[in-house]
Amino acid sequence: MIPADPVWLVTGCSSGFGRALATELATRSIRVVATARSVSALAYLETGPRVAIASLDVTRADTVEGAFDEAVAAFGRVDVVVNNAGIGVIGPVEDVSEEQARLQFEINVFGVLNVVRAALPVLRVQRGGHLVNFASMAGEVSIDSLGIYSASKFAVEGLSEALRAELAPYDVGVTIVEPGPFDTEWLGRNAIWAPRDDARYPAVWEYVEAMRAVYADRAQVGDPARAAAAIVDALTNGTPPERLPLGAMAFDALRRKIAALSATLASIEPDAPSMLYPKETAP
Numbered sequence: 001m002i003p004a005d006p007v008w009l010v011t012g013c014s015s016g017f018g019r020a021l022a023t024e025l026a027t028r029s030i031r032v033v034a035t036a037r038s039v040s041a042l043a044y045l046e047t048g049p050r051v052a053i054a055s056l057d058v059t060r061a062d063t064v065e066g067a068f069d070e071a072v073a074a075f076g077r078v079d080v081v082v083n084n085a086g087i088g089v090i091g092p093v094e095d096v097s098e099e100q101a102r103l104q105f106e107i108n109v110f111g112v113l114n115v116v117r118a119a120l121p122v123l124r125v126q127r128g129g130h131l132v133n134f135a136s137m138a139g140e141v142s143i144d145s146l147g148i149y150s151a152s153k154f155a156v157e158g159l160s161e162a163l164r165a166e167l168a169p170y171d172v173g174v175t176i177v178e179p180g181p182f183d184t185e186w187l188g189r190n191a192i193w194a195p196r197d198d199a200r201y202p203a204v205w206e207y208v209e210a211m212r213a214v215y216a217d218r219a220q221v222g223d224p225a226r227a228a229a230a231i232v233d234a235l236t237n238g239t240p241p242e243r244l245p246l247g248a249m250a251f252d253a254l255r256r257k258i259a260a261l262s263a264t265l266a267s268i269e270p271d272a273p274s275m276l277y278p279k280e281t282a283p
Contacts, residue, residue, distance in 0.1 A: 006079035011111075013042055021228045033067065064117075081116075082231075089192045090192070090194065091194020092201040104151075120167070129171075130175065131163060133156055134156070181215060181247065186215070
């Protein structure tokens with residue numbers, strides 16, 4: 001599905017995982033088109049025959065299409081498309097404003113859709129390629145204070161599963177990346193905070209403060225550079241996985257979710273008889 005000398009296009013390369021991925025790909029001399037809303041944020045990259053940059057705002061379909069046009073013009077093709085750009089809305093579900101919730105979905109869900117719609121005409125014609133869609137540990141396990149963010153990442157999970165089935169005839173694969181806590185801008189400039197009301201949801205905000213402490217402790221968060229290397233390895237060494245959890249915390253959360261779901265199914269199965277209409281019996 002992925003050729004020997006692929007071309008990668010990565011969104012959100014100004015910071016975090018996107019920056020780490022663009023750097024890793026350039027270091028390995030893998031052809032890459034690094035994108036960001038402002039190309040000035042990509043000054044850390046040295047462009048050349050195997051590294052290109054392009055302006056891309058996932059909320060504007062015209063810039064997404066323009067970036068793919070530039071990628072094809074530069075390299076003749078695109079093989080791996082990484083949907084990394086995203087933000088996180090933080091706060092109790094009740095307190096997140098409608099504007100904040102819509103912005104969360106505009107970037108994390110409709111932004112992914114914009115990139116997918118621009119990518120698929122290229123990948124289908126090539127009859128090969130791969131989508132790498134960033135979800136999150138919170139896309140499998142919803143956490144208090146991250147309900148709206150988790151909802152957007154659950155949407156990415158569901159979208160990706162459908163795409164995997166739809167694109168199989170074209171030899172286009174899909175990998176869902178599910179990071180745990182990493183040393184990125186996720187709790188910094190990429191965070192959007194709901195109005196704080198400690199009296200209404202004190203436990204939620206206590207959890208937020210605990211989460212802040214985790215992200216402030218580099219002994220507890222992952223290294224984005226190591227995550228980037230793991231993603232590139234997963235896409236280049238054998239068959240890419242359908243899901244790629246990153247970090248011990250993500251694996252632990254997913255295992256607990258699987259165990260809880262299995263226990264729930266086992267407990268309710270005896271009381272959940274067939275829902276089919278009863279068969280008519282002959283008189």
